[in-house]
Amino acid sequence: MAGKLLISICVLITLCICAEIPIKKCQRKDSNFNKCLVGAIEHVLSKSTSPIKEIGIPTLEPLAVPSLTIGAGSGAVAFDQNYKKLKLTGISTVKCSKADVNFSTKTLFLECKSPLVRLNFDYEIHGKILLLPIFGKGPGSMDLENVGLQLTFNLEEQEKKGKKHYKVASQKFVLNPQLVKFKLENLFDGDKALGDNINQVLNDNWSEVLADVKPSYEEAFGKIFSSIFNNVLGKMSTTEIFGDA
Ligand SMILES: *[C@@H]1O[C@H](CO)[C@@H](O)[C@H](O)[C@H]1NC(C)=O
Numbered sequence: 001m002a003g004k005l006l007i008s009i010c011v012l013i014t015l016c017i018c019a020e021i022p023i024k025k026c027q028r029k030d031s032n033f034n035k036c037l038v039g040a041i042e043h044v045l046s047k048s049t050s051p052i053k054e055i056g057i058p059t060l061e062p063l064a065v066p067s068l069t070i071g072a073g074s075g076a077v078a079f080d081q082n083y084k085k086l087k088l089t090g091i092s093t094v095k096c097s098k099a100d101v102n103f104s105t106k107t108l109f110l111e112c113k114s115p116l117v118r119l120n121f122d123y124e125i126h127g128k129i130l131l132l133p134i135f136g137k138g139p140g141s142m143d144l145e146n147v148g149l150q151l152t153f154n155l156e157e158q159e160k161k162g163k164k165h166y167k168v169a170s171q172k173f174v175l176n177p178q179l180v181k182f183k184l185e186n187l188f189d190g191d192k193a194l195g196d197n198i199n200q201v202l203n204d205n206w207s208e209v210l211a212d213v214k215p216s217y218e219e220a221f222g223k224i225f226s227s228i229f230n231n232v233l234g235k236m237s238t239t240e241i242f243g244d245a
């Protein structure tokens with residue numbers, strides 16, 4: 001019994017020492033660096049149904065956001081949107097066409113696509129949409145179909161324990177879906193006819209609705225992605241991530 005225990009402890013220790021960080025590495029000096037980066041990013045995203053603790057990446061599929069408040073727009077959407085228990089799915093199927101790092105300007109640019117990004121949430125709203133009164137509280141979803149995603153990170157250097165690390169100084173996130181479908185359940189205290197009607201109006205006019213709230217969504221999710229990327233950058237030095245300068 002004691003022998004067996006000892007063996008399993010040894011195995012555990014060996015595993016811990018041998019375990020490589022489970023990501024593909026790309027060397028900045030390689031001529032195909034940007035292409036390698038596309039592969040490495042897609043690899044991480046495809047494995048994101050569980051966290052990658054070694055580099056500080058939480059589960060991204062689904063990505064859980066406990067609560068999110070988006071302020072009223074200036075047009076179609078005249079109310080604060082309060083979301084709770086928000087879950088974003090679709091990140092694991094993201095394909096990137098471009099990853100571009102410029103080490104002199106310290107910028108990382110990503111251009112990706114997803115066939116479907118879905119947001120599930122509990123909502124609470126009270127206000128007017130496209131001039132029509134709307135109120136309610138309940139579960140809902142928002143589907144973004146064939147969505148283009150562009151993410152720019154501006155980085156700055158910092159030193160941690162004598163090693164050079166990057167951190168995100170600012171970010172810009174742009175999302176462009178080809179179609180958005182809304183589904184808000186239990187609107188108007190459960191009045192189905194009124195609820196169906198507003199959902200129809202939302203879906204018929206999705207592009208106008210989206211235009212009003214898009215900048216706030218981009219800002220909110222840009223910050224979420226930055227904070228995840230910052231975790232990675234904090235755990236790995238510039239050399240560990242991108243190879244020697
Ligand atoms: C990096 O950006 C600078 C300034 O925009 C540009 O002159 C340079 O060519 C870029 N480097 C690469 C490798 O793209």
Ligand SMILES: CC(=O)N[C@H]1CO[C@H](CO)[C@@H](O)[C@@H]1O
Binds near residue numbers: 130131201204205
């Ligand atoms: C309030 C509003 O702008 N409604 C428009 C939504 O879209 C339909 C067409 O599907 C228009 O007829 C409505 O005027």
